[in-house]
Amino acid sequence: MPTVAVKLYSVFxxxxxxxxxxxxxxxxxxxxxxxxxxxxxxxxxxSPNPSFTDGVATKDIHIDSFTSLSVRxxxxxxxxxxxxxxxxxxxxxxxxxxxxxxxxxPQRRNSYDxxxxxxxxKEDVRRKSVSGDSDNLNSGGGYGGYLPSMVEDxxxxxxxxxMVQFHGGGWVSGSNETVANDFFCRRIAKLCDVVVVAxxxxxxxxxxxxxxxxxxxxxxxxxxxxxxxxxxxKSNLGVKKTGDGGKRHIVDSFGASSLVEPWLAAHGNLSxxxxxxxxxxxxxxxxxxxxxxxxxxxxxPVKVVAQILMYPxxxxxxxxxxxIKLANSYFYDKAMCMLAWKLFLPEDQFSLDHPAANPLxxxxxxxxxxxxxxxxxxxxxxWMRDRAxxxxxxLRKVNVDAPVLEYKDAVHEFATLDVxxxxxxxxxxxxxxxxxxxxxxxxxxxxxxx
Numbered sequence: 001m002p003t004v005a006v007k008l009y010s011v012f013x014x015x016x017x018x019x020x021x022x023x024x025x026x027x028x029x030x031x032x033x034x035x036x037x038x039x040x041x042x043x044x045x046x047s048p049n050p051s052f053t054d055g056v057a058t059k060d061i062h063i064d065s066f067t068s069l070s071v072r073x074x075x076x077x078x079x080x081x082x083x084x085x086x087x088x089x090x091x092x093x094x095x096x097x098x099x100x101x102x103x104x105x106p107q108r109r110n111s112y113d114x115x116x117x118x119x120x121x122k123e124d125v126r127r128k129s130v131s132g133d134s135d136n137l138n139s140g141g142g143y144g145g146y147l148p149s150m151v152e153d154x155x156x157x158x159x160x161x162x163m164v165q166f167h168g169g170g171w172v173s174g175s176n177e178t179v180a181n182d183f184f185c186r187r188i189a190k191l192c193d194v195v196v197v198a199x200x201x202x203x204x205x206x207x208x209x210x211x212x213x214x215x216x217x218x219x220x221x222x223x224x225x226x227x228x229x230x231x232x233x234k235s236n237l238g239v240k241k242t243g244d245g246g247k248r249h250i251v252d253s254f255g256a257s258s259l260v261e262p263w264l265a266a267h268g269n270l271s272x273x274x275x276x277x278x279x280x281x282x283x284x285x286x287x288x289x290x291x292x293x294x295x296x297x298x299x300x301p302v303k304v305v306a307q308i309l310m311y312p313x314x315x316x317x318x319x320x321x322x323x324i325k326l327a328n329s330y331f332y333d334k335a336m337c338m339l340a341w342k343l344f345l346p347e348d349q350f351s352l353d354h355p356a357a358n359p360l361x362x363x364x365x366x367x368x369x370x371x372x373x374x375x376x377x378x379x380x381x382x383w384m385r386d387r388a389x390x391x392x393x394x395l396r397k398v399n400v401d402a403p404v405l406e407y408k409d410a411v412h413e414f415a416t417l418d419v420x421x422x423x424x425x426x427x428x429x430x431x432x433x434x435x436x437x438x439x440x441x442x443x444x445x446x447x448x449x450x
Contacts, residue, residue: 168279
């Protein structure tokens with residue numbers, strides 16, 4: 001069973017969440033506000049920091065002029081290491097990490113450390129200016145990144161897989177900028193050795209379905225455009241010089257100007273793209289994966305090679321065993337989730353078998369056999385666990401690699417909620433994700449080998 005501290009915090013969490021949800025139901029948003037919002041004023045946010053704090057640099061980008069859609073990029077400092085130097089040391093380090101992970105006792109996935117400290121308060125992180133093309137990690141300035149004219153320099157920088165992350169929050173809260181999400185994405189970027197692109201999608205009820213889903217796929221399309229712009233910049237075709245510290249604009253055939261994102265251009269390998277969704281973010285990830293399958297080569301060079309669904313927000317009209325037995329479970333119980341779905345789905349479309357809610361609705365999306373490999377993370381005390389397991393089982397029936405990691409004594413969002421992020425179980429979950437996903441993002445096709 002969860003600890004007493006988790007149970008007490010769950011009661012407090014549900015009390016606050018219920019008041020927030022009921023308040024938003026009673027005060028309908030302005031339907032003309034298409035720009036939307038991506039964060040709530042009462043949430044603790046972490047500022048972007050391009051100076052590789054804890055080995056990861058971050059920056060925020062607003063990518064859509066018509067909405068509030070934004071992304072936060074997490075770049076691990078391993079991207080700056082010359083791949084021609086110390087090839088063996090990196091493999092040795094990864095091998096040691098692999099052996100240390102495998103040496104844990106068999107019950108490691110079911111362990112929970114009640115003595116782990118709570119997640120600390122927000123650090124006072126000053127936003128630092130980006131400095132040209134500096135690679136000095138010890139300097140006070142931030143990392144500028146890639147200059148399109150420096151093709152030779154670009155060859156010396158590592159290309160890392162790109163992981164697109166969708167945060168949780170029951171459609172109505174959470175952000176890619178919160179302290180908790182920032183911490184989680186930094187952990188994933190370092191363990192998986194990937195560039196994480198955390199999506200700040202529009203929240204309900206200001207922006208109801210399908211706004212968040214459209215934002216998710218729009219980010220994938222933006223990444224494809226960035227890859228193509230970077231290729232154009234290397235050949236110096238249609239390049240217009242600017243005075244903004246080495247950044248360049250690519251002018252397309254219609255005269256529109258687009259800015260090349262330097263971190264992605266220098267270090268992102270979009271042919272190895274992974275989707276990771278947390279709670280309701282898992283619903284978005286699954287939708288984006290389906291759209292990517294349907295879109296096919298139109299997304300080139302972006303290729304979704306795997307997806308990770310962490311305790312997805314799946315529901316349905318016919319209740320499962322866990323939905324009956326655990327209806328009053330910790331943090332997000334059935335009553336809270338029903339309020340969230342009422343705020344997210346338009347009134348005339350509300351149904352627990354809506355395609356956004358139930359992934360197994362007949363005729364929903366492409367055939368499951370075309371879906372990418374899918375890792376599903378579930379918690380023992382999550383009332384939505386059976387629905388996620390059922391989806392994974394259907395994927396396995398059509399020969400999709402779709403394992404399930406179930407964590408004993410765990411609750412919904414046990415690996416991403418602010419007060420649980422520093423628990424042993426949260427760390428173990430992130431390590432398990434890294435072990436599985438490296439089968440699909442490593443160049444040699446197995447764990448810990450780039």
